[in-house]
Amino acid sequence: MTHNTKDYGNLMRERGFRVTPQRQLILDVICASGNHTTPEAIYKRVQAKFPSVNLATIYRNLDFLCELRLVVATQIGRKMYYEIAGESPHHHLVCRNCNKIEQIDHTNMKTLFNKVEREQDFTVDMDHITLFGLCAKCRQKTRRV
């Protein structure tokens, strides 16, 4: 239950939720998978260790873990992807043409968030945003068509 540096068990209990074997397994699997895993993939890996876990439980807990901010979600194309929420937020750039995924540092985002907070008195609070556009290579290709 203690992955990376976080004690997930306590983070849940502190907030009044229960720590079930299903939740532990799902977290373990997402952790082990590294980056951007689909519900279906998570389900299969969970089942390999504990076949009786139901797919509905996977979906419910992915929602749950996202609400607790222990896991972050992204939609790319028509699929959802989940990954462990790291120590510090990170964001993505996805190329509409070649689907390459780059990262953006949080500091650039933070600058925007601060501006919005000053100007509109709204505290933006997102630790995993995906921005779409064109990577350097595809921009050149696309120009000359």
Added chain:
Amino acid sequence: MTHNTKDYGNLMRERGFRVTPQRQLILDVICASGNHTTPEAIYKRVQAKFPSVNLATIYRNLDFLCELRLVVATQIGRKMYYEIAGESPHHHLVCRNCNKIEQIDHTNMKTLFNKVEREQDFTVDMDHITLFGLCAKCRQKTRRV
């Protein structure tokens, strides 16, 4: 077929696609609905005028119109919302607590996009982003708990 200021018919034909009654109806309905409408609502309103249109056609065309950038989509909670892509891009702030929706001007976003383009050589190209966080009122409430 000419809504607001855009001639949707030509925008489609120019790019090699066909202008079908279904597409016209769907655009009409989204236009008339004003802001942030769900596929189901669009389907019902289309059906009221033309009952034989199939739900699959609605979904396929919502995708299609988004790809052509005539329509923009957002996911809020677990629902998708569609609206006409206006003259100039606009973005939203959604409060996680009270679900109030505010707007952000594109200029603030553009500043971020420009920075990303300079620093990472990636052209961000989004005209409808939704950022989540806490509005002024909910921030105060939530503090004192």
Added chain:
DNA sequence: ATTCTTATTGCAAAAACTTGCAATAAGAAA
């Protein structure tokens, strides 16, 4: 240890969305 409360689960059914395919109809060409 045992009892109690109720959050969480599995299951089955429902709802939401996607896809393959043959029939249809836009729109270009003749």
Added chain:
DNA sequence: TTTCTTATTGCAAGTTTTTGCAATAAGAAT
């Protein structure tokens, strides 16, 4: 106008995600 090509549609089946509900089991209280 008529013919021709093929993008688009409706339909039915498939896949993915959500939901209601009774049974289960975390974890607090005794």
